[in-house]
Amino acid sequence: MGSVINYPGWEVVIGLEVHTQLKTKSKIFSGASTEFGLEPNTQASSVDLGLPGVLPVANLEAARMAVKFGLAIDAHINRTNVFARKNYFYPDLPKGYQISQMDLPIVGEGKLTISTANGEKVIGITRAHLEEDAGKSLHEDFQGMTGIDLNRAGTPLLEIVSEPDMRSAAEAVAYLRKLHSLVTYLEICDGNMQEGSFRCDANVSVRPVDQKELGTRTESKNINSFRFVERAIDYEIERQIDLIEDGGTVVQETRLYDPDKHETRSMRSKEEAHDYRYFPDPDLPPMILEKSFIDNIRQSLPELPEAKFIRFVEDYKLNEEDATLLTSTRPIADYYEQVVNLSEADAKVTANWITGELFAALNNNDLEIQQSPVSAEQFAALLNRVADNTLSGKMAKQVFTALWKKEGQVDDIIEKQGLKQITDSGTIESIVDEVLTRCTEQVQQHKDGNEKVFGFFVGQVMQASKGKANPGKVNQLLKTKLNQ
Amino acid sequence: MKNLHQKTLTELQSCLSNGDCSSQELAEHFLYRIEANDQLNAFITVDEQRTLEQAKQADVALKDNLGSALTGIPLAHKDIFCTDGLLTTCGSKILNNFISPYDATVVSRLSHAGMVTLGKTNMDEFAMGSSNETSYYGVVSNPWNTNAVPGGSSGGSAAAVSAGLAPAATGTDTGGSIRQPAAFCGITGVKPSYGRVSRYGMIAFASSLDQAGPMARTAEDAALLLDVMCGFDEHDSTSLRQDPVNFSAQLDKSIEGLKIGLPKSFFSQGLDAEVGDVIDTSIKTLEKMGATIVDINLPSSELAVPCYYVLAPAEASSNLSRFDGVRFGHRAKEYDDLGDMYQKSRSEGFGDEVKRRIMIGTYALSSGYYDAYYSKAQKLRRLISNDFDLAFKQCDIILSPTTPSVAFDKNAKTDDPIAMYLNDIYTIPANLAGLPAISLPAGLNPQGMPIGLHLVAPYLEEGRMLNIAHQFQLNTDFHRAFPENYA
Structure with a gap:
């Protein structure tokens, strides 16, 4: 379960955002394959490339998987849910916006029970929404330039957002493990953290135990193993406490976890934060899920x-x-x-x-x-x-x-290997007889009440049978013969 | 054959089937006219070889009796439609090197029907404009008066059909971009119900409003083209699951007993008297044909223009983000870093009107302003749509002028965006409500400039709308008028 570090006088508040790559065969808005690890840009269709004129078409399989998750955490399913555009510029985001969900996510409030050092604890799940993954920017091997691989662009993600219900890194890890187990049980995610199929951002804040309002939080990104989650959170808790104890204040910001140095560092502050200008995607009508669609999924839940x-x-x-x-x-x-x-x-x-x-x-x-x-x-x-x-x-x-x-x-x-056990009673009996005849001294000791010598006989018989005699039968026969 | 360029699609059809001309002859004729009249600047791209190759194939199909009703007939595509292997600029510098690797659904449907592509027509940059003056590829002239604009944004298509450079063309209409240039150039243009025609491969301006439609000499021709253009497309989630349509078969019904609604406010302020007079004559014609007139109200439509100029730029600001110089299109030659590359590529690639709308739209969607602008405009859009629902309880079709005035002179409104935007005051409400609408020639003003009659029908009632338009054209010959210098 990992170490539980205590910070006397402080309460830690943690919420996690987990990006789960859904195991669909094709992408969320195009028919292209989602296979991992192929030659760059071979799995990107005109839709994934964001060519002029192309349009998204939602993959119902991704919705089916999201609903499966929602039902498993006993969540409210929004039968009408809406795709929205999250606008920002980045070279590996081909359209200049990511199709995500904002006001009406497919999965509403739910919960997950975890085991902690103090027993069971219920962690609230705020929502889970569908969105498309971006491509990858490759900064090595291009001599000062950046390569773009859009194979991953359009891979379906389910972003699972928890309530700020966790109070230690250990609890966060327990939650993450539970979630990981659940999505793999449901067969909606392959759970491969190294390939990025299951990755997490951690929102962390601290406050003195007697303080009511929450402290200022930071968001640490790029955490892709259970061990790193624990380290990143503990690093962040200590950094924040040290900062406050030294008279400083925590700044609301996005931080990047560096797994080589086991530290987080500032990526951008609140002032630099993007205004994503979310609005409903006019290319995608609201997704309306029939009751029968949800019922069928409920019935087929593993x-x-x-x-x-x-x-x-x-x-x-x-x-x-x-x-x-x-x-x-x-x-x-x-x-x-x-x-x-x-x-x-x-x-x-x-x-x-x-x-x-x-x-x-x-x-x-x-x-x-x-x-x-x-x-x-x-x-x-x-x-x-x-x-x-x-x-x-x-x-x-x-x-x-x-x-x-x-x-x-x-x-x-x-x-x-000639390992067959001897179970034939006759064969074992003749070995037992041979041992008892040979070891008259020990037989006498047994008669005199020395029970410990029984083990000696077992050893002799096993040795004589080269270890192949069935120990149960040996015991049974020895007992019978010695007590005659 | 003389006057091939003045013929309607139905007339060209019989020429082809009678053997009076071949598809290749037709193609050569129109290609010649495009070249001879290139001062109109109606086309951005013409690929003669490709056109003639398609015409030859059409002739083979016709000979083997494998053709459809439209096989062998040439047409032009607005340069907003992606065409496989052909330059597709959308009227912008930012796409001045973009060869599309695929065909828009509209293009492939018309090609499969055997139509021959003459080329790509000029247009306002990213369909943002009402005069074709925002095109990076230069202003288009109005064949009726070359000092005047042809309207926009489908100005190249309108001018090409009007001057007989193409017997028909495709256009797109976000706030009037088919109907307004059709009116200015004296042709017939249809904006179908939202969802009728696939938007796949049509470069998006404002996704919830954009709709492709035909621009032709007559309503009958428009119906022929629409029969092919409409249909469900699995590549467009906003495309309607609809049965195959046959609007052409519905044209002959009488309009006896038709109830025509006149929105009173459309006939008052801001309407040029000469336009009003011509429309009054059209109303009388329709009454003689058996229609009755009812007054209706579309109170919220007064706010259609401001509503539109929040929603359309908002969607556009996001739709145009993909033109970033990373994967295709114009990229600045020199730049310091990523931010600089974006900034320079987009600053150099986009024209003023496009930049203006990206800024308006970005502002309208910004945090803190979203509710005041975008949300409010969405609510207004619903009110405008509700007005139509109520109005159609009183009437079968709504009639008005297409535009408040005839085509204006070049440069007359380029410095006054608001005046330019008000051109679309009668056409925008149909886009906001997703309704089908048509502009058809209603006559000329004293200076000989065309005036358009505008009809808006209930959702999915294109059949009835085209029927009324066709009956009107059987009783009038305004659609036969041809600009003198191009006859």
Whole structure:
């Protein structure tokens, strides 16, 4: 959850604006593809280029995704919503205005519950509106000139604006993580922060704890990782407190976060702020959403993280810690459930294996579960071999390592490494008999009441079977024989 | 063939189908006339080879009986429409090097119908003007009196049709830019209901008001062109989902029993007596044809001009932001930094009237002024529209002059923007209300200058409007008058 830094005597007030890139196939106002990372300007149509005479046509898929989000945060959906022009000049903004929403956004007030050090907390969401992304200005490689790549221009964004409800950087991170989990659960955003699919601006102000009115806020832009959010906010809190304590005043301004120096610096002040001259875009009539359109989306909403958590605890008898881990992202939850459905193993045992062995391996290799070299099918097959006593726990770990290295399928690996567990009672009995006959001294000690010596027999039997004897059966047979 | 240039589209149609002339002969004839009369300055771009190539293709289609009603007939496009591979300037220096990579929907629909493009006509810069004097490519002369303006902003199209340089042309109308030059040049011009004709590829001036329409010799010709121009276009979100139209089939109905509304205030202050007299005669003609007259009121229309001069510049100030010298069009040769590049490119690229409107519009949308100007003008727009709804409960069509005066002399109003703006006093209300309107020739003043009759119909009632106009033209021959020097 990150560190919680206290600032005695001060209250911190934080609101976040999160830009979520929607996962539509085509752009929000043109038919061009939204694919990332292609040659500059190959994904820009005449509409994205802002050529004379071209007109925008709204992509209904983007509206569908926005409504999906709105329903998931229990928000009011504005069935009539209006696109507006936000006017400013910049070379990567082809039309000289960005099409956004101002007075009537598609998603109105909603809320999101986060877990904090002091329990659950509800964070208000003011609104979420649709808008188009700008292109990119490339300042390197052009010898003092600037290159413009308009591939990203027109990519649909959902800007999610929170209330100033967060009181620490840790809360802000918790909110951001929750939001990230939600939009990926809903499959409306790929959540890739490095590629900028999910990025955030932080509004931060501080005030003495006994002061009623809010302090002057600053907006820090360009924050594209959970770690940076925390650092940028903490930097900003300390800067503001230091400033006030030194007798200065905070200036309302936009600041840019520099992830290399872990600091924010002034970009433009309130006086330099643009007058965006918002007005309804006359090229786009108000978007009117039929009730049936919204109802259909409501019916097709996937199970949300909270509901999944409760179900995991109830149906799979997981403890809260495991359920939290296993519902933290949709791919993890899906992986877990796939394994549970495909294997004979107990759901709780499956949870232990995934949160233990698999998570450790993923962590060590810095991989997401979607990139796991061990598929859910393979994992299920592995657990089946544990459930049917083919493998002991220790052997299963060996097989897992081999699976991870892509050395083959579960049964091939067992075969190749000669890992088959001995479960045949007759075979085990003859080993047990051989051990008991050989170790008369220890048998006597056991008869005299030394229970500790039991472990010695288990060790001997396992050694004699080269570790392949089923430990349960060994225990059971030893108990029977020694108590005869 | 003589007098091809005085023929209507329907007459040219029969010439082509009778084999009296070929499309190529037609194209050559009009190309010759364009060149011979280039002192009118009606065209910005002519590409003879391209025109003749299209005409040849049309002749093949005609020979194989694959043509439509308009195949092989030439026409000119206002230079506001993007034309694939052709210079498209919008009358501005800032686009003096812009070769469009695509066709406007209007252009492609007419081309698919087999029409042959003669060239691109002159216009007020970005359609901002009522005299064609704001064009970077020079003033256009009025064929009826070359000292007079042809009107604007579709002045090149109006002059070209009037002087027989093209049998028809496209125009656009934001506040009267088809109808006012049609009136000044003695031709017929139609502004359809907002949403009838796709705006895709038509360079935007004021998006909520702009509408393309035909400029021709007769209402019948205008109907033929409109039949092709109208239709839903998935590239324009303000385009109406409409069934295919056939206005041409509705022209023959009688106007017996038609109720014509006269807005009293349009006939009082500011109207030249010679215009009023001609319009009175037209009213009498219509009465003889079976129409009755009712007085109506359009009280809010008094404020149409100020309302328009807030809304149109507001939208324009934003629409014209894309002309920044970054991706296409004029860029200043030398500049210090980004801000300087924008400032110099736009200062050099735009003319005075365009700059004036960008400033007015920017001001009207500024924070702190938005409510006082933009919001108030929007409310006024609704009132103006409501007036029409009420009026059409009393009448079928509204009649007035198109303009308060005949074409004025060049330079007469260039120093007085307000006087210039008042030219559109009768035409602007139809744009604000999104209604169809037409200007048709009603006669000449004593000096031989044309006067336009203006009809406004209820929303989507173009069919009825063209029917009335056609019936009027069957009973009059003002539309047959031709400027002497170009006969």
